[in-house]
Amino acid sequence: MSKEQVQVAIAILYRNNQFLMQLRDDIPTIPYPAHWALFGGHIEPGETPEIAVEREILEEIGYVLPPFAKFGCYPDETVVRHVFHAPLLVELDQLVLNEGWDMGLLTPDDIRKGKFYSANAGAEKPIGSAAQQILLEFMEISH
Template identity: 65%
Template sequence: MNNQPIHVAIAILYQKNKFLMQLRDNIPGILYPGYWALFGGHIEPGETPEVTLKREILEEIGYTIPPFVEFGCYPDERVVRHVFHAPLSVELNQLVLNEGWDMGLLTTENIYQGSCYSQNAREVRPLGNVHQKIMLDFIQTNQQT
């Protein structure tokens, strides 16, 4: 049994004062089922977090991510999250959701509340705790600049 945490690369994609997030599939066995989370995914053997991020964002929403910046690393016992940020330079309707239940541009209010309404789910769904913390850190860091 391998108890090593998995490594993932995830992106904070922002447009004006909103943040693109994915409503994860509501299926048992995945982390944060039915929760809002950041786009991204597992780092494959031999990949850098940067390469993973480009591949995952393209796979998940058909978006070629522009130059991006590392924001930080959020390790816990199960997952080491390598977090990057970049602008979202296209309209939401130009993205294709290939993975997940829904996607949306969440406001800072949604993030502080820890929940957001989903058209596809037809209900308010919660943010994953770790994802909410990352987003709050990001918002607070960028309010000082």
């Protein structure tokens, strides 16, 4: 491990067998630009992953997480992803997208296909490989 891995906390938010995902901004300097990903972000110094995921979801979509559970931890060369899951108990129009290009509820078929249409982008956009892997595992275990 050459440099310290970034620690992030992300959430699988589900409703009616669909998964809420964020289309990341199309900025070449960020990981997975213009890809669908899970909501969440960096764990700040002194934060636990649990506190970070609650803060990030509130910041990104204005959603107060209901009781949630840890799904797993996914480390790779650059990042350690702490993954939680919780139900999405509100309609999409009750969320405010404060970060990202778009958001949408993706079906298991969309996730397996690896791409999803964004009205904001006016095109199908790929699902980030890490998010796709996590969701495929989650769907397998939760059914």
